[in-house]
Amino acid sequence: MAGVAERLASAQSAVEQSCHLLLTPNPECLDRSAGALSLAIGELAAGRDLLASSTSNPRALAQICEIRSKVRLASRLLENAAAYHSGWNRILGSMVAGYTPHGAAPVVRPGRLAVEG
Amino acid sequence: MSSILSALHVAAGSLDAYDQALVVTQNNVANSSTPGYVEQTQTFYAMPFNVGEGFAGGVRTGEVVSARNQYAEQAVWQQNTLLGQSQQDVNSLTSLQTYFDISGNTGIPLALNNLFQSFSAWAHTPTDANARQTVLNQAQNVASAFQQTATGLASLTQSTEQQIQQTVTQVNQLVGQLQGYNTQILNGDRNDAGLEAQVYSTLEQLSQYVPISATQQADGSVSVLAAGQTPLLLGATQYQLSFQMQQPADAPASENTPPPLAHILSSVGSDITSNLTSGQLGSLLNLRNTVLPTYIGDANNQGELNTMAQQFADTVNGLLTSGNISDAVPGDADGNGGTPAVPGVPLFTYATNADGSVNATDVAQTLAVNPDIAPSQLAAIDPGPPEVSNGIALALANLADPTDPADEISGASYTQYYGSMASQVGSGLSTATNNQQVDQSALAQAQSLRQQQTGVSLDDEAVNVIEFQRAYEANSHLVSVLDQITLDTINMLTPST
Numbered sequence: 001m002a003g004v005a006e007r008l009a010s011a012q013s014a015v016e017q018s019c020h021l022l023l024t025p026n027p028e029c030l031d032r033s034a035g036a037l038s039l040a041i042g043e044l045a046a047g048r049d050l051l052a053s054s055t056s057n058p059r060a061l062a063q064i065c066e067i068r069s070k071v072r073l074a075s076r077l078l079e080n081a082a083a084y085h086s087g088w089n090r091i092l093g094s095m096v097a098g099y100t101p102h103g104a105a106p107v108v109r110p111g112r113l114a115v116e117g
Numbered sequence: 118m119s120s121i122l123s124a125l126h127v128a129a130g131s132l133d134a135y136d137q138a139l140v141v142t143q144n145n146v147a148n149s150s151t152p153g154y155v156e157q158t159q160t161f162y163a164m165p166f167n168v169g170e171g172f173a174g175g176v177r178t179g180e181v182v183s184a185r186n187q188y189a190e191q192a193v194w195q196q197n198t199l200l201g202q203s204q205q206d207v208n209s210l211t212s213l214q215t216y217f218d219i220s221g222n223t224g225i226p227l228a229l230n231n232l233f234q235s236f237s238a239w240a241h242t243p244t245d246a247n248a249r250q251t252v253l254n255q256a257q258n259v260a261s262a263f264q265q266t267a268t269g270l271a272s273l274t275q276s277t278e279q280q281i282q283q284t285v286t287q288v289n290q291l292v293g294q295l296q297g298y299n300t301q302i303l304n305g306d307r308n309d310a311g312l313e314a315q316v317y318s319t320l321e322q323l324s325q326y327v328p329i330s331a332t333q334q335a336d337g338s339v340s341v342l343a344a345g346q347t348p349l350l351l352g353a354t355q356y357q358l359s360f361q362m363q364q365p366a367d368a369p370a371s372e373n374t375p376p377p378l379a380h381i382l383s384s385v386g387s388d389i390t391s392n393l394t395s396g397q398l399g400s401l402l403n404l405r406n407t408v409l410p411t412y413i414g415d416a417n418n419q420g421e422l423n424t425m426a427q428q429f430a431d432t433v434n435g436l437l438t439s440g441n442i443s444d445a446v447p448g449d450a451d452g453n454g455g456t457p458a459v460p461g462v463p464l465f466t467y468a469t470n471a472d473g474s475v476n477a478t479d480v481a482q483t484l485a486v487n488p489d490i491a492p493s494q495l496a497a498i499d500p501g502p503p504e505v506s507n508g509i510a511l512a513l514a515n516l517a518d519p520t521d522p523a524d525e526i527s528g529a530s531y532t533q534y535y536g537s538m539a540s541q542v543g544s545g546l547s548t549a550t551n552n553q554q555v556d557q558s559a560l561a562q563a564q565s566l567r568q569q570q571t572g573v574s575l576d577d578e579a580v581n582v583i584e585f586q587r588a589y590e591a592n593s594h595l596v597s598v599l600d601q602i603t604l605d606t607i608n609m610l611t612p613s614t
Contacts, residue, residue, distance in 0.1 A: 007167055009255060011195055011481060015599065018592075021557065022562065022592075023558060023561050023562045023565055024562075024569070025195070025562065025565075026569060027568065027588055030588030030589070030591075031588060033587065033588075033592055034592050034595055035589045037592060037595035037596060037599060038595060040599055041595060041598055041602060044599065044602050044603065044606065047606075048602065048605070048606045048609070051606065051609065051610065052609065056610070057610060060610060061607065061610040061611065063607045063609065064603055064607050065607065068600070068603040068604070068607065069551065070601075071596060071599045071600055071603055072527060072555070073554070073555050073558060074592075074596055074599075075364065075596045075600065076555050076558075077558060077559060077562055078592050078593055078596055079591070080196070080563070081518060081562060081566065082557050082589040082593070085191050085586075085589070086565055087188065087192075088188060088570070089586075090186055099290045
């Protein structure tokens with residue numbers, strides 16, 4: 001069974017991998033990033049259960065702080081990319097549906113045609 | 118026969134078209150590493166084809182289309198501006214930190230500590246000439262430490278002003294280059310991919326200094342605004358920024374000459390300083406107009422270093438002048454031959470104006486030991502009642518760890534107050550360093566998005582945005598869980614105080 005240090009190292013590595021993937025936020029990388037973040041949550045949750053019994057662990061605290069700063073980086077990258085694509089979404093709406101005097105038109109989603117018979 | 122000639126003509130036309138397309142492709146390959154260059158695509162259109170009516174078809178070249186995505190460019194500029202700001206913050210605060218040693222091994226904290234120790238030694242042997250001389254020597258070191266810190270900060274202030282001037286010059290030079298490109302475009306070079314690359318490369322350089330927005334006009338020229346509202350370039354006309362130092366309009370009338378503040382003016386003389394909050398210029402303006410005045414003061418604020426220097430000097434002087442150098446000697450029974458007690462003299466001096474008022478922002482830089490004081494003139498005696506032969510020396514030694522709120526500065530000892538100043542700088546530098554790392558990643562991400570988005574088809578994008586929406590929601594939920602779980606764990610591991 002993995003100890004606290006291994007759990008935290010694995011969580012940190014997973015969050016770092018997510019940050020790396022978020023540098024290229026295409027759908028595939030975003031899916032893989034979600035997988036890495038899920039893994040980090042699992043490792044952290046397990047690590048926290050192990051830590052609950054100990055009264056003081058400065059090394060673990062330092063490592064958790066490091067992980068938290070990486071989570072903040074992931075959060076910033078995610079926000080930036082989401083804001084970017086949200087803006088791009090509006091532009092696409094304007095380009096596909098035309099700009100209206102009242103602002104950007106909503107995106108026209110690709111429709112589906114079903115034929116039954 | 119004519120159909121054979123037509124076919125040959127069509128074939129020749131098609132070869133010409135593909136030859137031109139090959140030139141465009143070769144140019145793309147040759148410029149793959151050119152800053153600001155994006156892929157150009159040769160468009161084609163079909164010629165009419167109707168054999169019966171003599172139209173033999175074929176293909177001709179249309180316009181060469183640039184794959185540049187203005188929206189993606191703007192996103193890169195925004196991140197570049199933030200990175201320019203955090204990089205400058207790190208550079209500036211690293212310089213500032215050299216004047217605030219938090220270890221206590223140099224500068225003001227060391228000098229203060231040594232002076233308090235000399236007061237303590239003097240309190241044990243109040244009449245000892247060596248102990249008195251040591252007090253004067255250490256007081257001299259304290260004055261020198263304040264002077265050196267104030268001089269260092271003044272020098273940093275001056276170099277910051279020079280950097281602001283250089284940055285404004287650099288901005289004007291880059292906009293000047295863009296003006297030249299615009300002139301070329303307006304003179305007919307609007308479809309030159311190389312020229313377009315130079316324009317966008319220059320815009321990217323410019324964005325690290327000031328927040329910019331740029332739009333391509335119908336005539337092909339680029340309009341550039343600073344902070345979204347101040348024109349820097351419209352068509353072939355450049356609007357230069359300028360820099361000047363001036364006192365704020367709400368500065369109180371005074372004989373003092375506090376340090377003025379930095380102002381950036383638009384080409385029509387409007388003050389746009391408050392709009393420039395990001396980029397390298399925004400960082401320098403923040404350092405010069407907000408961070409440095411915290412320590413050295415300005416028209417409305419004495420500055421923490423001056424406040425500390427003045428309050429320390431006044432407290433020490435107040436204690437010494439309330440004491441006596443020697444006791445009164447009573448006269449004989451007839452009232453003859455007696456001498457009064459000799460009062461103490463101030464240990465420290467600092468600059469005052471002609472009317473005797475304090476030059477508040479000049480105290481630290483002019484703090485000095487009273488040139489008229491001799492070791493024998495240090496007043497150790499507290500006249501009381503009851504009189505205590507070393508009472509003043511003891512009170513001075515107790516300033517190291519004061520129990521009387523009157524001996525504190527903003528509720529702290531002098532050492533703690535200095536430590537708080539130094540930790541502000543250290544904490545600011547730590548934040549700036551973290552921001553720089555995050556901004557570097559954010560810029561890399563924006564560049565990657567630009568790369569992904571350059572020249573993609575709208576159909577592909579319409580499908581992608583739906584996938585992005587779902588993926589962002591999933592990631593965002595996971596990040597928020599991680600944020601909470603790390604915070605809970607930190608709270609769990611942090612000992613309660």
